[in-house]
Structure formats: C-alpha cells, structure tokens
Amino acid sequence: MTILINLLLQPLQYEFMQRGMLAAVLVGIVCAVVGTYVVLRGMAFFGDALAHTILPGIALGYLVSGGARDTLFWWALGTSIVAALGIGAISKNSQIKEDTAIGIIFAGMFALGIALISTVRSYAVDLSHFLFGDVLSVSTQSLWLILIFGGLVLLIVFAFYKEFMTLSFDPILATTLRLPVSLLNNLLLTLIAVTVAVSLQTVGVALMVAMLVTPAATAYLLTHRLSHMMLIAAIFASLSGIIGLYLSFYLSIASGAAIVLTATVFFMIAFGWKRLKGT
Amino acid sequence: MYPHTHHKTNQPILDVSHLTMRYNGRVALEDLTFHLHEGERIAVVGPNGAGKSTLFKVVAGVLQPNIGEVNIYGSRPRGHLCIGYIPQRSQVDWTFPVSVADVVMMGRSAKLGPLNWPHKKDWDFVNHALETVEISNLASRQISQLSGGQQQRMFIARALAQEAELMLMDEPLTGLDTPSQEGILSLLDRLKKENVTVMVATHDLDQAATHFDRIMLLNHRIVAFGNPDEVLHTDNLLKAYGGRLKPVDGQNILNMDDCCDEGDDDHTH
Numbered sequence: 001m002t003i004l005i006n007l008l009l010q011p012l013q014y015e016f017m018q019r020g021m022l023a024a025v026l027v028g029i030v031c032a033v034v035g036t037y038v039v040l041r042g043m044a045f046f047g048d049a050l051a052h053t054i055l056p057g058i059a060l061g062y063l064v065s066g067g068a069r070d071t072l073f074w075w076a077l078g079t080s081i082v083a084a085l086g087i088g089a090i091s092k093n094s095q096i097k098e099d100t101a102i103g104i105i106f107a108g109m110f111a112l113g114i115a116l117i118s119t120v121r122s123y124a125v126d127l128s129h130f131l132f133g134d135v136l137s138v139s140t141q142s143l144w145l146i147l148i149f150g151g152l153v154l155l156i157v158f159a160f161y162k163e164f165m166t167l168s169f170d171p172i173l174a175t176t177l178r179l180p181v182s183l184l185n186n187l188l189l190t191l192i193a194v195t196v197a198v199s200l201q202t203v204g205v206a207l208m209v210a211m212l213v214t215p216a217a218t219a220y221l222l223t224h225r226l227s228h229m230m231l232i233a234a235i236f237a238s239l240s241g242i243i244g245l246y247l248s249f250y251l252s253i254a255s256g257a258a259i260v261l262t263a264t265v266f267f268m269i270a271f272g273w274k275r276l277k278g279t
Numbered sequence: 280m281y282p283h284t285h286h287k288t289n290q291p292i293l294d295v296s297h298l299t300m301r302y303n304g305r306v307a308l309e310d311l312t313f314h315l316h317e318g319e320r321i322a323v324v325g326p327n328g329a330g331k332s333t334l335f336k337v338v339a340g341v342l343q344p345n346i347g348e349v350n351i352y353g354s355r356p357r358g359h360l361c362i363g364y365i366p367q368r369s370q371v372d373w374t375f376p377v378s379v380a381d382v383v384m385m386g387r388s389a390k391l392g393p394l395n396w397p398h399k400k401d402w403d404f405v406n407h408a409l410e411t412v413e414i415s416n417l418a419s420r421q422i423s424q425l426s427g428g429q430q431q432r433m434f435i436a437r438a439l440a441q442e443a444e445l446m447l448m449d450e451p452l453t454g455l456d457t458p459s460q461e462g463i464l465s466l467l468d469r470l471k472k473e474n475v476t477v478m479v480a481t482h483d484l485d486q487a488a489t490h491f492d493r494i495m496l497l498n499h500r501i502v503a504f505g506n507p508d509e510v511l512h513t514d515n516l517l518k519a520y521g522g523r524l525k526p527v528d529g530q531n532i533l534n535m536d537d538c539c540d541e542g543d544d545d546h547t548h
Contacts, residue, residue, distance in 0.1 A: 040375060159394055166385045169375050175341045176364045177389035177441065178357065224421035226376050 011249040016136050023138040023146055024241030024259060027202040028211065030150040032233035033157055034195045035216035036226070037188060041168050044213045045099060046087060049106035051196050051208035053083040055113025058130055058200070063116060073145050077197040083109070084193035085186060110205075133204030133256035135245070142201060149198050153191050157230075164188060165226055202241075203256040210260040215240065218267045221274050236266050286361075290353030292317050292445055292476050293338060297347035300333055307333045309500050311347070317444075320467060320477045322487035325497035326520050331480040332367075334497065335447040338478070339364040351445065360389050363438025365448040368430055373423045379433050380418040383408055386441035401440075408439035412466060428459030435466065439475075446470070448479045452486065464490045484511060 011017045038047050057079025058072055065071050090105065091098045117123050117130070129137075138146075157164065167174040167184050174181050196208055203211050219232035244259030251258075293315040300308040308330045315321060323331050336342040338349055340356030341364070351359045363386075386408075387401045397405075409415045412432040417425065425433060431451050438446050452460045464486060467477055481487055487494050488507040496502040496510055502519040503510040 040372075162385070162388050162391070162396075163393065165377070165381070166388045169372065169377060169382070169385065170366065172336070172339070172341055172364055172366060173385060173437075174388075176339045176360075176362050177386075178340075178360060179388060220376065224376050224423075225378065226381070229376050 007250075008246070011246065016138075017245065017249065019138050019140065019143055020135045020255065021242060021245055023135050023143055023202055024245055024255075025238045026143075026146050026150050027199045028215070028237030028241040028259075029234045030153050030195050031199055031211040032215040032219070032237035033154060033230045034191055035212040035214075036219070036230050036233055037164060037168060038192065038212045039216040039220055040226075043192070044209060045102065046091075047192060047196070047212045048209035049087060049102045050080065050084055050193065051205045052106045052110040052113075053087070054079040054196065054200075055110050055130065055205055056116055057083075057113075058205075059113045059116035062126065062130075063120070070139070070141065073142065073197060073200070076200050077149075077194065080193040080197045081190055084189040084196075088186060088189045129204070130200075131204050131206045132254055133200065133202050133207065135202045135255045135259075136248075138201055146198050149194055153194050153198070156187070156191060160184065160187070161227075203259060207256050207260045210263060211237070214260070214263040214267050218263070218270045221267075221270045236263065240266060286351075287353035290350065291315060292352060293478075294350040294353075295338070295347070298334075298337065298344050298349060299346035300330070300337060300342065301345050306499055308337070311501055313495070313501065313504055315445075315476055315478070317476055318471055318474045319493060320471060320491045321479070321493050321495060322491040323478060323480045323495045323497055324482070324484060324487050324519070325502075329498045329519070331497060332449055335364060335449055335478065335480065338362070338445075339447055361442065361444040363441050363443030363446045365431075365434040365438060365446065365451060367449045368427060368454065370449075371430075373430075375422065377422060378419050379414065379422060379425070379436075380405060380409070382422060382433055383436045383440050386437040386439070386443075390442070404440045404442075405436075408436035411439055411469075412436045426459070427455045428462055431455070431459075431463055432466065435463075435470075439473075444475060446475055446477045448477065450480050450482070452479075452481055452483060460486070484516075487511075 054076055057075050061072050061075025090101050117127050163179055163184055215233040215237035218236050219229045223229050240259050240263035244262040248255040248258040291314040296312045298311040337344050339362050349356055383405045412435050414429055414432050494507050494510045495504045496515055496519045498519045503515040
C-alpha cells in the first residue's frame with residue numbers, strides 16, 4: 001500500500017508535474033463538455049481541421065516573438081477563431097462538397113504552418129511541441145489563461161444550455177422558435193475555437209480531435225441524457241489526463257500521446273461493455 | 280429578447296398569396312394563393328416531391344419565398360412563435376441523448392428567453408401537454424425507446440408546450456400501423472377543441488376525406504382546394520398524380536403506386 005501511495009505521490013513533488021496535472025484536468029473538462037456538441041453534431045472532422053488550420057498562426061507568432069512561447073496562446077486564439085468562423089462560412093456556401101472544401105483548406109494551411117516553422121534552425125523540436133503538445137512545460141501564466149478562458153467557455157455552454165440543445169437536436173424547431181440560429185451556430189464555433197486554443201499546449205494540433213471526441217463519445221455510449229453526457233465525459237477526460245501523466249512519468253512516453261491513449265482505452269472498455277450488455 | 284409579433288385577430292391565421300418557390304432553376308411551388316380559418320384541419324395531399332415540405336417550411340418561416348407573401352395573423356412568419364413544425368420522423372436523430380420531457384420542454388425555449396431555466400409554469404405546460412397526448416408515463420424515457428406513434432405524440436406535445444396555434448405536420452402518419460394512425464387522427468380531432476389550426480401532409484386520401492375539414496391537392500400548384508367531396512374527383516386526382524394514379528372504372532376508388540416511401544419528399548434546407 002505504501003508503495004502504491006509513493007508511486008502516486010512521487011511525481012507530484014515536482015512542480016512541473018503539479019502544473020501539468022492541473023492543466024490536463026482543466027483542458028480535459030473543457031474539451032469534454034464542448035466535445036459533447038462536436039460528437040452530437042457530427043463535427044469531428046471540423047474539429048480536426050480547425051486544430052490543423054491554426055498552425056500557420058502559431059508559426060507566425062513563434063517567428064515574430066523569436067521563439068518565445070508565452071505569447072503563442074494569443075496567436076493560437078486569434079487564428080483559431082478566424083479559422084472556425086471561416087470554415088463555418090465555407091460549409092454554408094460551398095460550391096464543392098463541404099468536407100472536400102474543408103480538407104483542401106486545412107491541409108493547405110497546415111502545410112503553410114510547417115513551411116514557416118521549417119525556416120527556423122531548431123524546427124524539428126519546436127514543431128513536435130506544436131504538433132503533439134508538451135503539458136509538462138506549462139507555465140503558471142499559461143495555467144491562468146487555461147483557467148480563465150476554459151471557465152468562460154464552460155460558463156457560456158451552461159448559460160445557453162437549452163438553446164444549444166434545441167439547436168443541435170432540431171434546427172428547424174430552433175428557427176420556428178425564432179432563436180438567433182446563426183448567432184448561436186457561430187457562438188458554438190467560437191467556443192470550439194477557444195477550446196482548441198486552450199488545449200494546444202496539452203495535446204497539440206495533431207491529437208486535438210481526440211480530446212474533443214473520445215471522452216464525449218465514451219459518455220455517449222453510457223447515458224441517454226445530455227447533461228449526464230457532459231458530466232461523464234468530463235470525468236473520463238480528467239481521469240485520462242491524470243492517468244496519462246502518470247504513464248508519461250513512469251514509462252517516459254510523450255504526455256499528449258499518453259493522455260489520448262488512456263482516453264482511447266476508456267472508450268474501448270465502454271464500447272466492449274456496451275456490446276457485452278447487448279444494447 | 281426573442282421577437283414575438285402581436286396577432287391582428289381580424290386577419291386570417293394563415294394567408295398565402297401568389298407564393299412561388301424555386302430551387303436551382305426547378306419550380307417547387309408555383310403561384311399558391313389560399314387562406315385558412317382558425318381551428319380548421321387541412322390535409323395537404325400530393326405525390327412525393329409535390330412541394331408539401333417546402334410549403335410547410337415557407338409557412339413556418341424557415342424558408343423565404345422567392346415571390347409572393349405569407350402572412351400569419353397579418354404579419355410575416357418570422358416574427359411568430361405560434362407556428363409548430365412537426366418534422367418527418369425520418370428527419371430526426373433518435374439517438375440524441377434527450378428524454379421525452381426534454382424534447383417537449385424545448386418547445387418552451389423561446390417563451391423562456393435567454394439565460395432562463397424552466398419555472399414551475401413551464402413544467403406545468405409540459406406535463407399538461409404530455410397528458411393531452413397521453414404519454415405522461417413515458418416522460419423520462421430516452422426518445423429512441425418510443426414507438427412511431429409515441430414519437431409523433433411527443434412532437435405534438437412539444438407543439439402544445441410551445442403554445443402553437445398553427446401546427447404543420449409533415450407526413451405524421453407515414454410508417455405507422457393502423458391503430459397508431461387512428462390514435463393520432465383522433466388526437467387531432469380533440470385539438471380542434473383547443474382551437475389549434477392543423478395542416479397535415481398525407482398520402483392517404485381516405486383519411487383525408489374523413490378526418491379533415493378541407494383538402495388541398497398539391498402538385499407544385501394547387502390542383503384543388505375545398506371540402507373533401509368537392510376535391511376528391513377523378514379528374515382532379517389525375518391532374519395531381521398524373522400517370523401514377525389508376526382510376527377504377529365508374530367509381531371513386533383509386534389506387535396509387537406512389538405512396539408512403541418515408542423521407543424522400545422534397546427536402547431542401
């Protein structure tokens with residue numbers, strides 16, 4: 001027993017582990033709650049594309065600031081909101097199929113990001129930070145930003161709970177109830193964008209979609225109520241963050257990957273359990 | 280915050296004049312002019328793709344007409360909260376994680392306004408609506424566990440919770456067994472007492488003739504609109520259904536090839 005407690009406590013004596021743990025849990029909760037709508041509205045591809053599309057913005061911030069990471073959040077946030085609303089507009093008035101249009105833009109923007117970063121000599125290391133995250137290097141300042149912006153996202157999701165639920169279940173009903181449909185749609189896109197910016201340092205661009213989708217999908221298998229789905233998703237996401245960081249510490253694997261793998265295992269267990277139950 | 284236009288009670292509940300709708304060069308509705316009286320029950324009958332769903336969406340204010348106008352109590356649909364649109368069941372995501380009561384409560388979203396949570400009054404509306412459609416016992420069920428008839432009742436309850444005065448129902452009877460169809464139809468009869476005006480898209484001429492005050496035969500244009508015995512004549516039906524209708528000699532008995540395929544009416548969003 002004492003061995004187990006030691007195993008659990010030992011990593012926490014490092015301040016970077018404490019900060020990392022806190023960041024992983026906060027980000028997990030925000031992603032899970034917003035991810036509920038991503039899953040229910042079938043926006044997984046949008047989320048993935050959005051995360052990749054912001055790379056040039058981050059790269060630009062990185063070049064302008066000469067390699068400092070502190071201001072990157074603001075670059076990520078700005079690019080993310082612009083990209084989300086841009087992709088939203090394309091989906092509405094696209095000449096070619098929506099997913100094709102998004103695919104072209106996101107791959108193009110992603111390539112531009114890589115091109116920009118590759119102009120810096122140490123680019124391989126920096127690029128991998130952006131792509132896969134580095135939650136163990138989260139500063140106290142970043143933690144505050146995550147707390148403030150993540151809290152803001154949760155507050156808005158809570159405040160417009162019935163509007164977002166109505167809109168997602170039945171957009172025509174939302175229209176006949178004269179809810180401000182396009183305003184709410186854009187608000188939701190903005191919330192996803194802020195979530196992506198907030199989560200960047202934890203899981204990076206490439207694994208972002210997993211944080212948005214996997215815990216929410218796990219919860220979707222286990223409940224039939226929207227509020228419960230959000231709660232259960234948040235619990236699984238927090239657990240994934242904590243367990244993932246322990247795995248990362250003891251097995252020396254990349255933190256973002258460890259978190260996502262843990263969340264994936266949770267999903268597979270829920271999926272298997274559902275199958276066994278035969279429902 | 281959400282708009283709510285006041286009703287001019289000297290105006291008809293629905294007044295449509297010279298309504299024309301086009302999609303990508305194809306005419307969906309052409310020059311429709313008609314009006315409804317309060318409390319009427321109207322059956323809209325026509326082949327698949329005749330424009331029934333489009334008409335309902337224009338009346339509900341979801342689509343804007345290209346030409347002509349639609350007025351609800353004297354003003355455009357967009358300002359009204361009193362229009363209940365009940366979608367085809369095939370258009371609904373039945374795996375969405377909500378209970379029957381959640382869905383019915385959605386009908387209250389607008390009256391509640393932003394940043395408000397349901398009060399006792401709203402729950403009273405929801406409970407009363409569930410009682411009216413006789414599914415109070417299913418309130419906490421997830422919606423995928425309902426039968427087709429119960430799903431339809433839930434949506435009617437939602438429109439009642441919305442305090443809808445004009446209900447637009449897109450093929451509510453399609454895919455239901457006969458007892459469930461009869462249940463829905465007698466429920467509509469009861470709604471007449473609450474002075475709810477109902478427009479129902481249907482394929483069943485027999486039911487249209489027995490359960491509705493007036494029938495609109497629609498095939499992009501209004502082929503005929505009036506009392507069942509005025510409307511249901513062979514030549515009208517031939518005009519509406521064209522070659523897909525085979526009149527049986529000498530009588531008003533008709534066979535239709537084209538019937539009851541769920542969900543392939545004209546959906547444009």
